[in-house]
Amino acid sequence: MMGLDLDPRAIVISDRLAGVARVVGVTGSKGGIGKSLVATTMALSLADGGAKVGLFDLDFTSPSDHVVLGVDKSFPNEEFGIDPHRVHGIDMMSVAFFSGDAALPLRGDAATSALLELLAITRWGELDVLILDMPPGLGDTNLDVINLLPQVEFLLVGNGSRVVVESVRRALQLFAELKVPMVGLLENMKRGEGAAVADLAKRFDVPYLGAIPYDERVEEALGDVEALRNTDVYATLHQSVGLHLR
Amino acid sequence: MHELALADSVIKAALSAAADAGMDRIERIVVKVGELQQIERDLFEFSLTTVIPKYDARLRDTLFDVVEEKVRFKCRSCGREYGRDDVNIDADGDQGEAVHFIPELSHAFARCPDCGSPDFDITQGRGITLERIEGMDDDDGP
Numbered sequence: 500m501m502g503l504d505l506d507p508r509a510i511v512i513s514d515r516l517a518g519v520a521r522v523v524g525v526t527g528s529k530g531g532i533g534k535s536l537v538a539t540t541m542a543l544s545l546a547d548g549g550a551k552v553g554l555f556d557l558d559f560t561s562p563s564d565h566v567v568l569g570v571d572k573s574f575p576n577e578e579f580g581i582d583p584h585r586v587h588g589i590d591m592m593s594v595a596f597f598s599g600d601a602a603l604p605l606r607g608d609a610a611t612s613a614l615l616e617l618l619a620i621t622r623w624g625e626l627d628v629l630i631l632d633m634p635p636g637l638g639d640t641n642l643d644v645i646n647l648l649p650q651v652e653f654l655l656v657g658n659g660s661r662v663v664v665e666s667v668r669r670a671l672q673l674f675a676e677l678k679v680p681m682v683g684l685l686e687n688m689k690r691g692e693g694a695a696v697a698d699l700a701k702r703f704d705v706p707y708l709g710a711i712p713y714d715e716r717v718e719e720a721l722g723d724v725e726a727l728r729n730t731d732v733y734a735t736l737h738q739s740v741g742l743h744l745r
Numbered sequence: 746m747h748e749l750a751l752a753d754s755v756i757k758a759a760l761s762a763a764a765d766a767g768m769d770r771i772e773r774i775v776v777k778v779g780e781l782q783q784i785e786r787d788l789f790e791f792s793l794t795t796v797i798p799k800y801d802a803r804l805r806d807t808l809f810d811v812v813e814e815k816v817r818f819k820c821r822s823c824g825r826e827y828g829r830d831d832v833n834i835d836a837d838g839d840q841g842e843a844v845h846f847i848p849e850l851s852h853a854f855a856r857c858p859d860c861g862s863p864d865f866d867i868t869q870g871r872g873i874t875l876e877r878i879e880g881m882d883d884d885d886g887p
Contacts, residue, residue: 501880502877504874504875507754511753514757580747597847602853604852609852616847617847
C-alpha cells in the first residue's frame, strides 16, 4: 500500500499542452501598462496572419481580455475537458466565462489551484502559440507559470516612466537569474524620445521589440476588433512582435 | 464529460506513482472526491473503471474506491468554520456549474454565514485527490 494524498492535476498539464508549439507569457511588473491590450492584440494579429493562436487570461481577479475582444461571457463547451471559445480566429479561455459579472477575490493558494485546474482540463489542441495574459507583478501566478510550464517564454511590457523602468529592471534581473527564456522587451504607450526601455533591453541582452506609440484611439477601439485592427498597437505588434513569433 | 479529464489525471498520476515505486500492477486506487466540486460520481467511476484502464496493462483488474469528503470552509476574517449547507451557492444554476469546473469560483459566490466575508480557505473537500494506490511487483506474484 502506498499513501499518496496527491493532487493529480499537475501531471497532465504537459499532455494538455502537447500540441502547443510555443507558450508566451505577456507580463509586466506594474499594473496598467497595457499587458492585456498587448496580449489580445498580439493574438489577433497572429491569428489574422494565419497562425493557430490560443489566448489564456491568467489575471483571475481582474480578467479583461474578453472586454478588449468584445466577447460574451458564456460557459465553454464540455467534452473530455473544456474547450476554449473560438473568437475572431483565437481559441480563448478566461475565468470570466465562469464568474460572469461577479468579483472573484482570490488569495495566492487559491489562484494557484484555479490555474492548475484550468491547465488540467482545458483542451487547447494544436496551436502555433499560446499567449498567456499574466497578472501584474512577480507574484504567485508568474512564479506558478515558471514552475508548471517549463517551456514558457516571456514577453515583458514596459514604458518609459521612471517608476515602470525601475520595476522592469527588477523583473529582467529575476528572469535572468531564473534563466527564463525571453521573447523580448516591448515598450508601450511611448511618448517622447526617451531610450530608457531600449537601454534596459540592451543591458540585459534581451531583444528590444520596438515601441508602441501612445494611441488615443485605443479606448474607443476596445471591444471592437475591426477598430482595434486600425490602431497603432495592432500595426506595431503586427510588424515587430510578429516577426519574433512567426 | 469534464469528469473524464479529471479521471484521466488520476490514472496518469497513479501510473506515475506506481512507476516511481517499482510497482508493476496496481490492484487498488483510492480517490477522494471533494463535495465542493460536485463531481458526477457515477460518471467519474465509469471513467475510471471502464474507459481509461484498458489503455495500460498495469491497470488490468484494478479496483477503484471513490471516497467522498465533505467540504469545509474557514473564514479568514472572523474564523468561523462552516460547510456546504451554510453557503448560498445555487447548485443547479450557473454558480454550481462554475464551481463544478473550478472550485475556487466559490470565492465569487459563497460568503461567511457570520460576517459575510468572501475571504475564506477551503480546508477540505475541494476537488479530487489521489489518496493511495495498492499493488505489487510481478516478482511478488504466486
